[in-house]
Amino acid sequence: MFDITKMAVITPRLDKKVREWASDKRGVAAVEFAMIAIPFFFLLMGLFEVALIFAVSVALENGISEASRAIRTGEFQSNGGSEATFRAAVCAEMLGLLPCDGNLYIDVRTFDSFGDSDDNSPIDPGTQELDTDGFDFNPGLRDQVVVARVFYEWELITPGLMAPLSNLAGDKRLLRSTTAFRNEPF
Numbered sequence: 001m002f003d004i005t006k007m008a009v010i011t012p013r014l015d016k017k018v019r020e021w022a023s024d025k026r027g028v029a030a031v032e033f034a035m036i037a038i039p040f041f042f043l044l045m046g047l048f049e050v051a052l053i054f055a056v057s058v059a060l061e062n063g064i065s066e067a068s069r070a071i072r073t074g075e076f077q078s079n080g081g082s083e084a085t086f087r088a089a090v091c092a093e094m095l096g097l098l099p100c101d102g103n104l105y106i107d108v109r110t111f112d113s114f115g116d117s118d119d120n121s122p123i124d125p126g127t128q129e130l131d132t133d134g135f136d137f138n139p140g141l142r143d144q145v146v147v148a149r150v151f152y153e154w155e156l157i158t159p160g161l162m163a164p165l166s167n168l169a170g171d172k173r174l175l176r177s178t179t180a181f182r183n184e185p186f
Contacts, residue, residue, distance in 0.1 A: 046158045053154060053165075053173065056097050060152055060177045063093040068148045068179050071108070071139040074186025083108075083137040090150055098152060105132055105151040110140035117147045119178055128169040142185050149178045 067089035070076040076086070083106060091100035098104070111117040124131040130153065140146045152175040156162045162171040 042158070042160060046160065049156065049158045050165075053175070056152070056154065057175050057177070059094040059097045060150060060175055062095075063090040064148055064150045064177045064179050066093040068146075068181065071146060071148065071183070072181050073184055074142065077139055077141070078186070081139065086137070086139075103153040105130065105135065105153075106137065107132075107135040107149045107151075108137050108139055109147055110138050111145045111147065114145050114180065114182075117145055117180060119147065119149070119180075122151065123167060123174060128167070130168060130174060140183050142183055144183050145180065146183060147178065147180045149176060151176045 067086055070081070070089065071086075086108065087100065087104065087106055090106070091098075091104070094100075105122075107122070109117075122131050122134070123129070130151065153168065154173045154175050156165055156171045156173055165173050168174050
């Protein structure tokens with residue numbers, strides 16, 4: 001270990017100042033906090049983002065569940081509902097947690113049976129982009145099996161969490177919610 005006080009070239013006055021500086025303990029807490037502040041705030045920000053993603057996912061689940069009820073009972077079809085009215089119903093049930101702009105995608109399709117239905121991922125494995133080419137909006141008729149899916153592209157904000165949480169290109173996470181049901185005999 002290097003001891004600056006044993007150097008022969010130090011004058012007694014400089015030696016005294018060095019000893020005072022080395023024994024001074026003021027500001028130790030500030031230095032220690034500065035060393036842990038960045039990891040602490042990074043962890044805090046990451047925790048906040050994961051909690052926010054969870055809350056938004058629950059709101060998305062609630063939105064599609066409540067909006068799909070009108071399809072299941074036939075009220076939606078008898079009122080001549082469209083994709084825009086379904087989107088508005090989903091957005092109204094999400095308690096304003098998400099802006100329902102261009103990041104919300106809807107896919108409602110009918111099938112002959114639950115076994116025929118599919119819930120394939122709309123993420124293109126080659127480009128890691130959302131592929132909406134197969135999306136449709138068909139609320140179905142009486143006694144038909146309906147699979148309603150909503151997707152939301154969430155922009156990640158915490159730098160270290162982008163790699164483990166992103167499932168889309170461009171540091172985005174695709175949040176999704178699906179409900180499957182048989183229309184009532186309306």
